[in-house]
Amino acid sequence: MKKFILKYVALLVLFALSFYSVSSYYLNTPPSLQQVSQTPQYEIQAIVKSYRGSLDFWLIVEQGLVNASQEYNVSCKVTGVRSEDDIQGQIQLIEQAIEDKPDALIIAATDYEQLVPVCEKAADVGIQIITLDSDIDSTIPDCFVGTDNYRMGKEIAFLLEEDLQEGEQVAVISHYAQAYTALERKAGLLENIPNLEQTITTVINVGSNSKIAKEQTILLLQENPDISYLVGLNEGTSLGICYALEELGLKDQIKVIACDSSEKLVKYLENGTIDYLFVQNPFSMGYFAVEETVNILSGKPFSNKIDTGSVLITKDNMRLLENQKLLFPFTK
């Protein structure tokens, strides 16, 4: 009997000990807060245009890219060409990027067609291609993130249709002709305007440099005094128009439809130079571009096209909170 009691007590003690040790281990070492792995999941490179230039639009796109890469723990190196029209420069940058062999390339194409060969080269070595703001003429990109430019052009057409008086003439100041955004917006506008020949009398392609745009606009107005409506298709051209009208003192005489927004353009909207401002969402563009790239790289479902939208803002509705959010990027 004694042996039994001995064994029994020994077993009890063992049991209690093991329970206690397991409990104290588990209850005293709580699960450590999961350390966010320092190594990024993927390597992405973004090659934009008007990189760190004077156009706010691209600065904000870059902010979106950076923000998303932090959220998703990927490394996103952003480079680009200084001017929106430096096609060769961008091709070179892409070639360099291919050497680095990133997982994906996000490209804001300076030219709709000329970028295709180098992008194909990149795709051949297994790099995923995503286009941002400006697309390329190819099926290679898995996804395009940007505004529905054609629709924007169409909306400009509707605006003009409503607002134009009999006999009023419109001049369109476009940026680089072969840029996707220019192509699409022009198409959307020109294909949907009634009485095209009578209405839109001039279309000039001046590039995105606002100085050049200003000079070209002044020239245009001097040559065509009948023009009562100016349409700027992007930030650079819109700014050029505003500078031109400011210099000529014609801000109240000529109506302006502008695209994109920056603090400078807002000022012109406030003072009445710009009558209608089509504002895109560059932050979302940059952000969703990275987000969707991560989806593609990690094999999750993704969309082929993400429309970041555009909103028509006037002096009257610019006070609305939603519009303020678009016009004025939130900084603390």
Place this chain on the structure above:
Amino acid sequence: MRKKISHDTSPASQSNNFKILNFFRYNSIGTSIILYFMVLIFIMVSVLSIISYQNTIQETEQISIDYTAQLLNQVNTQIDSYIENMKSIGIVVVNNRDVNQLMSFLNKNKGAPLSEFDTLTLEQLTAAASSHMDVVGNTRSEITNIALISRYGDVILSDQSKQVNPYSDYNLSDWYLQALSYKNEIVVSPSHVQRLIAGEYQWVISISKAILDPSTLEVTGVMVIDLNYRVIEGICEAVNLGNNGYIYLVDSRYNLIYHPKQRLAFSGVVQENTKTIFPPDSSLQQVPLEQEGTIYLRNSSGVTGWMAIGVVNTQDLISNRNYLIEFYLILAGIAVIFSALFAVLISSNITRPLKKLETSMLSMEQGNLLVQAEIEQNNEIGQLSNTFNHMVLRIRQLMESEVAKEEEKRKSELRALQAQINPHFLYNTLETIIWMSAGGKTEEVVQVTSALAQLFRTSLSQGESDITLAVEAENIESYLTIQKMRYKDKLSFQLDFPEELKKYPIPKLILQPVVENAIYHGLKPSPQGGKIEITARQNQDKLIITIKDNGVGMSTQTLQSLLSENSESKMDSHGIGIKNVNERIQLIYGSEYGLHFESTLGIGTTVTIVLPGEPENEGEIK
């Protein structure tokens, strides 16, 4: 283990029944205990673990929610106090003498152009007022701007180095309109871009109030203080929910004031469906969203009407959950293992003594009556063993007494027989006496009668079952004398009993039946009769008495049948019988003593009686 036993009694099914019975194979108690015990422990531990775990999860969730609710309250309290603070700063500005003087001046002027004198006055008043505002503005770093706006459109900034934006359309702004309409109250306007200052477009929260003339209490203008998000952000970020969620602020119209990811929220990348979760008419403070695994909590401020919303991520408790599950599983595992060990220990403690008892019983079943079961414990099994031991003892006793009884019975039978005298001998002897007497042979009559008396004396004596050889020698002499009287020349005898052997004890009536047998079967059938020689000798420790006759002898068959069972019938003719003599000797002394026969047909028979020869060997009949 129940099985349905079919009631179909056809031969086929009957064999099925046997099969079923065979299924109830031997199932050790030990195994049963272990099995049932383990199942019980396992179920108990599982149930307890599950309950405990669920309870813990619920508790954790509830704690998380309670904590978040507390944090929300804290946030609101702090923001309220902050806003109240700001409001009082606003009051300070609005009540300031310099500010009011400036406003009065501007209102009296009604926006008209100024004379040189007035311009100077205006400059002085402006300087005073703006300096006051500047001082106030410097008390807090988050104040980006303080401005005064007269009823006629004059805008005075606290920072005189900055330009007024001529296109600000302030008169359409909420902060301006509401200040005017609320007159005596301070208005808080959340999240908007202040465009009063040229070239500056900052996101601010504005505190505005109508400026009232101290004497007339007319509205002279509007004061606005712009605050950046630094403080609010500081308050909200200080309450960190870690991985478990986040807190954001909305105003009474569900517009976002603060969000940890404000940039994303403002660009539409991140969206909060506050209005759907907490509709205006809802009084719910807590809304769980099952699909997303989150719980939304809110706390409304009485001061501002703003709502602090807490989003608790219950899914993140999963890392806790998995940890907990792991913990409970391990505990359960340990419990099951130990329960198995305990079960084995306990059951063996019960079955071991049972097995020992079983072994003892089997041993007894096979005939071992000396077996005693070991008594280990003073419990039911111990009692059983004890009782078993008593039983074995009892059986052994009974058996021994049975045997003893049989023996006793037999012996008394024999003893009884022993006491008998062969009646035939008696009749014959009496007849002999009669014709001897009738023939006048008086001496022979005396001889025979004396001899007979002597014989009676010996055989009828009770008590002593042993007599000495001397007495038996006398007996046999008497007997033979009597027989000689009858048979005359047909019988002759010779006795040889050494003196030293005469004191040996021998049982009663050993010789007489043998001699009787020799006379009737040996000599009587022979026409010429014969001679009987009786000799007593000591051989080592045995007493050998030989009765030899030269009568007709016996065949081998007869010889064999003498001592066998069948010779019972001879008892009638011979009284005690040879067999009985042999039996008695063997009962008393053992099987190595008794009668031995040698015989040859036509030659004679020799009977040897083997008895123990030591005088000290009492050989009592037990």
